[in-house]
Amino acid sequence: MAWLTGPYQSEFMRNALAIAVIVGVLCPVVGVWVVLRRLAYLGDAMSHATLSGVALAYLVGASIVAGALAAGLVMGGLIAVLGSRKVSDDAVIGVVGTVLFATGVIIISRSGGVGVDLTHFLFGQITTVSPADVRLNSGLAAVALVIVTVLHRDLLAATFDPVHARQVGVRVDALRLVVLFLVSICVVVSLQTVGLLMSVAMLVTPAATARLVTQRLGTMTAVAVGVGLLAAVGGLSLSYHLASPPGATIALVAASIFLVVFVVSAVGTRGWRGRPRTKLRPSKPPIPIDRRVSYGS
Amino acid sequence: MVRGESAEALVVKDLSVHWGSRRVLDAVDLTAAWGELVAVIGPNGAGKSTLFKALAGLVPFGGSVVLGGRECHHRVESAHIAYLPQQGDLDRSFPITVGQLVLTGRRPFLRPWRRVRPIDRVAVERALLEVGLSDRADSPVGSLSGGQLQRVLVARALAQEAEVLLLDEALAGVDTPTTHDLLHLFRRLTDAGRTILVATHDLALARQHFTRCIAINGRVVAEGPSHRVLASEVLDATFGSAALPSLADTGV
Numbered sequence: 001m002a003w004l005t006g007p008y009q010s011e012f013m014r015n016a017l018a019i020a021v022i023v024g025v026l027c028p029v030v031g032v033w034v035v036l037r038r039l040a041y042l043g044d045a046m047s048h049a050t051l052s053g054v055a056l057a058y059l060v061g062a063s064i065v066a067g068a069l070a071a072g073l074v075m076g077g078l079i080a081v082l083g084s085r086k087v088s089d090d091a092v093i094g095v096v097g098t099v100l101f102a103t104g105v106i107i108i109s110r111s112g113g114v115g116v117d118l119t120h121f122l123f124g125q126i127t128t129v130s131p132a133d134v135r136l137n138s139g140l141a142a143v144a145l146v147i148v149t150v151l152h153r154d155l156l157a158a159t160f161d162p163v164h165a166r167q168v169g170v171r172v173d174a175l176r177l178v179v180l181f182l183v184s185i186c187v188v189v190s191l192q193t194v195g196l197l198m199s200v201a202m203l204v205t206p207a208a209t210a211r212l213v214t215q216r217l218g219t220m221t222a223v224a225v226g227v228g229l230l231a232a233v234g235g236l237s238l239s240y241h242l243a244s245p246p247g248a249t250i251a252l253v254a255a256s257i258f259l260v261v262f263v264v265s266a267v268g269t270r271g272w273r274g275r276p277r278t279k280l281r282p283s284k285p286p287i288p289i290d291r292r293v294s295y296g297s
Numbered sequence: 298m299v300r301g302e303s304a305e306a307l308v309v310k311d312l313s314v315h316w317g318s319r320r321v322l323d324a325v326d327l328t329a330a331w332g333e334l335v336a337v338i339g340p341n342g343a344g345k346s347t348l349f350k351a352l353a354g355l356v357p358f359g360g361s362v363v364l365g366g367r368e369c370h371h372r373v374e375s376a377h378i379a380y381l382p383q384q385g386d387l388d389r390s391f392p393i394t395v396g397q398l399v400l401t402g403r404r405p406f407l408r409p410w411r412r413v414r415p416i417d418r419v420a421v422e423r424a425l426l427e428v429g430l431s432d433r434a435d436s437p438v439g440s441l442s443g444g445q446l447q448r449v450l451v452a453r454a455l456a457q458e459a460e461v462l463l464l465d466e467a468l469a470g471v472d473t474p475t476t477h478d479l480l481h482l483f484r485r486l487t488d489a490g491r492t493i494l495v496a497t498h499d500l501a502l503a504r505q506h507f508t509r510c511i512a513i514n515g516r517v518v519a520e521g522p523s524h525r526v527l528a529s530e531v532l533d534a535t536f537g538s539a540a541l542p543s544l545a546d547t548g549v
Contacts, residue, residue: 036391154409157401160391163382167353168404168457215437217392 007240015129016236016246019137019193023202024232026141026189028224029148030182031207032217036159037179040208041090042079044200045097046180047187049075051104051196054121059111065136065188072184075100076177124195124247126236137189144185147178155179156217193232194247201251202228209258212265227257303366306331306461306492307352307378312360314344314351321347323516325360329461329494329509334487336503336523337496339513340536345496346383348513349463353380365460376405379459381450383466389439395449396434399424402456424455428482444475448482455486462486464495468502480506500527 007013034043050068057067078096083089120128148155157165158172166172183203190199210223235250242249305328312325322344329335339345351358354373362369364378379402402424403417425431428448433441441449447467454462468476483493494511497503503510503523510526512518512535519531 150410153401153404153407156393156397157404160393160398161382161387161401163350163355163380163386164401164453165404167355167380168376168402170404211392215390215392215439216394217397220392 003241004237007237012127012129013240015131015134016126016193017233018134019126019129019189020232020236020250021229022134022137022141023190023193024229025225026144027186027199027202028206028210028228029145029221030179030186031203031205031228032210032221032224033148033155033159033179034183034203035207035211039179039183040200040204042093042180043183043186043203045093046072046075046183047190047196047199047203049097049100049104050184050187050191051121052100052107053104054191054196055104055107055111059107064191065140068188068191069181069184071100072180072187076180076184079180080173080177120195121191122195122197123245124191124193124198126193126246129192133192137192140185140189144182147182151175151178193236194250198247198251201254202232205251205254205258206231209254209261212258212261227254227261231257303363304330305363306333306365308363309352310361310363312348312351312358312362314347314356314358316347321515322351322358322513325513325517327511327517327520329492331460331492332487332490333492333509334483334507335492335494335509335511336507337494337511337513338498338500338503338527338535339496339518343514343535345513346465349380349465349494349496352461353378353463355380376457377459378461379454379457379463381447381454381462381464381467384443384446384470387446389441389446391438393438394434395425395430395436395438395441396421398438398449399434399452399456402453402459405457420456420458421452424452425449427455427486428452442475443471444478447471447479451482451486460491462491462493464493466497467495468497468499476502500532503527 008017031043034040050071053067053069053071053074054064055067056062056071057064075096079089079092082092082096154165154170154175157168158170158175162172186203187196187199190196190202194202206224206227207220209227210220213223214220231254232250235253236246238244238253239246239249307327307329309325309327312322313320314322325348337345337348347356350356352362352373354369354375362373364373364375367375369375399421400413400417403413403420407413407417421434422431425434428451430445430448430452433445433449438446438449451462451464468479471479483495487493495507504527507523509521510523511520512526512531514535518535519526525531
């Protein structure tokens with residue numbers, strides 16, 4: 001017990017814990033849709049692209065949150081504009097994501113003397129979480145969760161069968177932008193705990209873990225949140241005791257849970273020796289066709 | 298209710314569809330009365346899916362479509378016509394239950410932010426009852442057979458209060474007993490006054506089970522009673538001479 005509560009004697013670790021809880025709930029909820037829509041790569045590229053907005057905001061003294069969200073929207077807009085039949089979406093995402101990431105790196109290198117901040121953005125800066133950050137991030141998370149709740153029927157319809165969804169009046173293209181916006185919010189909220197580079201771990205890993213164990217959306221979301229909370233809070237505590245970077249520790253805890261669930265579910269369906277659990281029925285001898293000539297004649 | 302406003306369920310005049318500069322469908326005229334079960338035949342790339350997508354409002358078109366007496370130009374905007382996709386277009390492992398899937402058909406009457414009303418639940422239950430799957434509402438879609446999934450898609454169209462159903466390759470890749478079950482279901486729905494168009498490659502099936510048949514290949518080659526449309530000169534014009542070996546099987 002002391003192992004668990006020990007890290008949270010100090011004010012800044014309690015703030016960090018609050019952010020970890022927010023990340024542990026929000027990212028898996030949005031992540032369920034990222035995984036179901038097969039957008040893991042988009043999530044990864046968006047987290048990188050966010051650096052440009054964060055760096056620019058930092059340079060001009062604007063709100064880092066606003067900068068990050070703006071970068072997300074620019075990325076979404078560019079993908080929508082550049083996507084075409086000839087170039088597949090993932091190629092466009094690769095191009096746009098790296099352009100925005102590279103822009104961020106160059107802005108930071110040119111700003112002089114703030115090199116240390118680059119690593120803060122990339123890997124998180126959990127020791128600098130303030131109560132104001134906690135309030136802002138819980139507000140952002142609340143907005144995102146309301147959007148997911150209100151639109152969940154449309155998200156389900158558009159993700160399972162976009163053609164039918166469009167026919168019954170779902171704005172499928174607008175919904176795609178909404179998902180991009182939600183991913184943006186997740187990246188922003190994860191910025192301080194896990195950092196840009198690892199934010200996709202909290203977005204994808206818990207939802208992917210949940211996908212292994214259930215065929216029901218409600219259960220999948222609940223399991224994803226459980227895994228997310230365990231990874232975020234467990235990873236944060238572990239990083240305190242091991243004096244390891246929190247972001248990387250959280251990502252590895254999440255991945256460890258995924259691995260355990262993967263092995264357990266694989267064993268559950270196949271048995272230890274890799275054989276199917278259900279025995280095949282012994283086959284009946286074939287009906288000797290050539291001896292059944294006396295059909296009607 | 299759309300039905301009753303007009304004798305014909307569907308009247309299509311001079312319909313054309315372009316993909317970029319390519320004309321996929323040209324000068325398509327066809328009609329379908331209420332309660333008709335119509336087979337739409339044609340080779341791959343003949344425009345069967347495109348025709349259905351245009352009629353369902355998924356693709357803009359030139360010409361006119363009159364649906365239950367109401368005329369639509371450029372794009373059909375009506376939930377009374379439902380397009381059922383080819384099964385291969387759907388992810389069978391997707392975490393959605395049968396009930397949730399059928400409920401998506403209620404979208405035209407149910408704004409996203411509204412709670413699901415009793416009337417919507419009743420519509421879903423009735424639709425599942427009609428296709429004989431009322432005990433499967435809570436099952437994941439992944440647990441269904443191909444024939445059952447097709448029934449669930451029909452139930453979604455019924456929950457949508459669609460009067461005209463467009464089924465794309467509904468009978469492809471299902472075994473013979475399932476095919477007969479589905480045809481039986483289609484006939485019950487058409488007996489109740491709904492109009493069903495089924496795109497199919499199976500000429501024998503079209504001849505045996507469909508009263509009317511439309512042969513298309515970029516345009517309507519023939520339209521009328523199945524035994525007359527499925528005559529060799531029409532099939533020649535629709536499929537080219539490659540169709541000839543399969544004609545022997547159909548007994549045409």
